[in-house]
Amino acid sequence: MVSTMADAAVQSGAVPKMLDLQGIGKAYGATIAVRRVSLDIEAGEIHALLGENGAGKSTIVKVLSGIVAPDSGTLTLDGRAYAPADPMAARAAGVSTAFQELSLLPNLSVAENLMLPRQVKGRIGLVSVKASEERAAAMLAEYGLSHIHPAVHVRSLSLAEKQRVEIMRAVARHPKLLVLDEPTAALSDPTWLFDILERITATGTGVLYISHRLSEVRRLCRRGTVLRNGESIETVALAGIDDAGIFKMMVGSAARDAHAVRSAPAQRRAEAFGVTDLSGGSVATMTLSVGQGEIVGVAGLEGQGQRDLFRMLAGLTPARGGEIRIDGKAVRLSNPADAANAGIGFVPEERKTEGVFLGLRTDSNMTLPVLDRLGRFGVVNRAHETAAVDREAARVDLSTRYLKLKIGALSGGNQQKALIGRVLMSGARHLVLFDPTRGVDVGTKAVIYDLIREFVAQGGAALVYSTELAELIHLVDRCVVVYGGRVAGEASGDELSEPRLVALAAGQGAAA
Known part of the structure; x- marks a missing residue:
C-alpha cells in the first residue's frame, strides 16, 4: 500500500517538504474563496485535502496550477519560493494537475492533447502527425493505456478513458508535485491509478489528493488537511480519527445519514x-x-x-x-x-460539457426548460422567474447567493444541485x-x-x-x-x- 511507504519514510528520519502553503487567501470581489489556508506535503507523501463542495479546494488547486494568484500568503515548492504567473510557469516549476472538470480538448486527438502546448515537428519544422502519434503511443503504453489509439479524437472516448488520459498526461510530465482533483470519480476500478501513485511516490513525488471517497483516502494517505468555509481547520493523522470525526470537522456538525435504507415496495408497481x-x-x-x-x-x-x-x-x-x-x-x-x-428527466455523466451552460448564470441554467411558462408572448416575467428559481433552490439545498453567479464559478456539487433542480423544475x-x-x-x-x-x-x-x-x-x-x-x-x-x-x-x- 502507498500509505505504508509514506509511513516508512517518516520513520526513517526527517522528510523534506515538497510543498509548503502558509496563510493562503483569495477573493473574487466581495466573495471570499479561501482565507488562511495552510498545509504542507512531504516528499513522497500523498496528502489528502478534504472538505465540502464550496469549501475552497478548487481554489487551492487553481492557485497551485498557476490559474489564479493568491491575494495573500506564501508558497514554497521543494524549498524555493513558488509564485507561478500562469499554468505554463507552474508546469515548468514542476507542478502538474489532473482536473476534476477535465481539461482535455474534445476536438483534438489524444496525441494532440498529450503533446500540447507544443506539437512534435519534423525535419523541416512542420508539425509531424506521425511523430506525435508515435510518441503518444509510447506514453500510453508506459502507463497501461495502449488500448487507446493516439489518433482517436478525445470526444469519442468514454468519461473513464478521458479521466485516465487526463491523469496520465499529468503524471507523464514527471512533476515534483502532482495535484489530483477527484481522480477516481469516473473510474469504477481505481487500481490502475493506485499502482501509478505507488511508482511515482517511491521516487519522491509529492501528491495532493482530493477525493470525497474516504475509503480510498485512508488507503492512500497518512495525513489530511480539512477545509471549512475557505479555511484550513486542521491537518490530522488519518489513523487517529474516524469518518464521523472528519465529517464533523468538514461541516461543523455530525454527519447526516446519507445511507438510510428505503423500504421496498410491498409489490411490483405498474410500469x-x-x-x-x-x-x-x-x-x-x-x-x-x-x-x-x-x-x-x-x-x-x-x-x-x-x-x-x-x-x-x-x-x-x-x-x-x-x-x-x-x-x-x-x-x-x-x-x-x-x-x-x-x-424523461436526464442527468448526464459530464455536467460540464453536457449538462450546464458554463457562461450563463445559475438561475438562467435552471429555468431554461420552463421559460415558456414564466411569461407571455415570448417575454419572461422576471418576478415569476425569480420566485420559481428560489423555490427550486430551496428544494435542492442550493444557497440563493449562488443564483446570480455564472454556474461555471460554482463547485461541482453546487453545479450538480442546480442541474438536478432544472430537471425537477421541468416537470419530468x-x-x-x-x-x-x-x-x-x-x-x-x-x-x-x-x-x-x-x-x-x-x-x-x-x-x-x-x-x-x-x-x-x-x-x-x-x-x-x-x-x-x-x-x-x-x-x-x-x-x-x-x-x-x-x-x-x-x-x-x-x-x-
Missing part, C-alpha cells in the same frame, strides 16, 4: 418506463422495467453498455432495434426534445440519472438521495447508474447488472449485496 430487446451503440440487447414509485439501479464494469442505455433513453444515442415504453406506450426518442416531451415524471453523485461531497450526496426518494414517493420513477456499489445497495429497490451489452442479472432484497453485484458484473451470471 413507468422500460425497454424490451433494446439495442444500439454498445448495447447488444437489454430488457428492463422501472415501476411507478420505484428506484432501479444499474451496475456494471466500465464499458458494458450502461452509458448507451441511458443515452438512448435520453434521445442522444439512436436505437438500432427493440422497444422503449413510457407510461405504457411505445415511443421513438430521436432527440432529447422527444425524451423531455415524453417525461421519470428520472434517468447517470452517476448523479460523481465527485460530490457526502453532504451533497445525502441531499441528492433525499431528492430521488422524495420524487419516487410522489409517484415518480428513477433509473440510477452509479460507479459506487455501496451507494446502489443503500439507495435502490433493486439493481440490474449489465455485462457485455446485456442484462447479466438482477438483485433485490437480501440478494442486493456487494458480492452478488460483483459476481454478476464479472459475468458469472447466476453465481451467487
Whole structure:
C-alpha cells in the first residue's frame, strides 16, 4: 500500500517538504474563496485535502496550477519560493494537475492533447502527425493505456478513458508535485491509478489528493488537511480519527445519514418506463422495467453498455432495434426534445460539457426548460422567474447567493444541485440519472438521495447508474447488472449485496 511507504519514510528520519502553503487567501470581489489556508506535503507523501463542495479546494488547486494568484500568503515548492504567473510557469516549476472538470480538448486527438502546448515537428519544422502519434503511443503504453489509439479524437472516448488520459498526461510530465482533483470519480476500478501513485511516490513525488471517497483516502494517505468555509481547520493523522470525526470537522456538525435504507415496495408497481430487446451503440440487447414509485439501479464494469442505455433513453444515442415504453406506450426518442416531451428527466455523466451552460448564470441554467411558462408572448416575467428559481433552490439545498453567479464559478456539487433542480423544475415524471453523485461531497450526496426518494414517493420513477456499489445497495429497490451489452442479472432484497453485484458484473451470471 502507498500509505505504508509514506509511513516508512517518516520513520526513517526527517522528510523534506515538497510543498509548503502558509496563510493562503483569495477573493473574487466581495466573495471570499479561501482565507488562511495552510498545509504542507512531504516528499513522497500523498496528502489528502478534504472538505465540502464550496469549501475552497478548487481554489487551492487553481492557485497551485498557476490559474489564479493568491491575494495573500506564501508558497514554497521543494524549498524555493513558488509564485507561478500562469499554468505554463507552474508546469515548468514542476507542478502538474489532473482536473476534476477535465481539461482535455474534445476536438483534438489524444496525441494532440498529450503533446500540447507544443506539437512534435519534423525535419523541416512542420508539425509531424506521425511523430506525435508515435510518441503518444509510447506514453500510453508506459502507463497501461495502449488500448487507446493516439489518433482517436478525445470526444469519442468514454468519461473513464478521458479521466485516465487526463491523469496520465499529468503524471507523464514527471512533476515534483502532482495535484489530483477527484481522480477516481469516473473510474469504477481505481487500481490502475493506485499502482501509478505507488511508482511515482517511491521516487519522491509529492501528491495532493482530493477525493470525497474516504475509503480510498485512508488507503492512500497518512495525513489530511480539512477545509471549512475557505479555511484550513486542521491537518490530522488519518489513523487517529474516524469518518464521523472528519465529517464533523468538514461541516461543523455530525454527519447526516446519507445511507438510510428505503423500504421496498410491498409489490411490483405498474410500469413507468422500460425497454424490451433494446439495442444500439454498445448495447447488444437489454430488457428492463422501472415501476411507478420505484428506484432501479444499474451496475456494471466500465464499458458494458450502461452509458448507451441511458443515452438512448435520453434521445442522444439512436436505437438500432427493440422497444422503449413510457407510461405504457411505445415511443421513438430521436432527440432529447422527444425524451423531455415524453417525461424523461436526464442527468448526464459530464455536467460540464453536457449538462450546464458554463457562461450563463445559475438561475438562467435552471429555468431554461420552463421559460415558456414564466411569461407571455415570448417575454419572461422576471418576478415569476425569480420566485420559481428560489423555490427550486430551496428544494435542492442550493444557497440563493449562488443564483446570480455564472454556474461555471460554482463547485461541482453546487453545479450538480442546480442541474438536478432544472430537471425537477421541468416537470419530468421519470428520472434517468447517470452517476448523479460523481465527485460530490457526502453532504451533497445525502441531499441528492433525499431528492430521488422524495420524487419516487410522489409517484415518480428513477433509473440510477452509479460507479459506487455501496451507494446502489443503500439507495435502490433493486439493481440490474449489465455485462457485455446485456442484462447479466438482477438483485433485490437480501440478494442486493456487494458480492452478488460483483459476481454478476464479472459475468458469472447466476453465481451467487
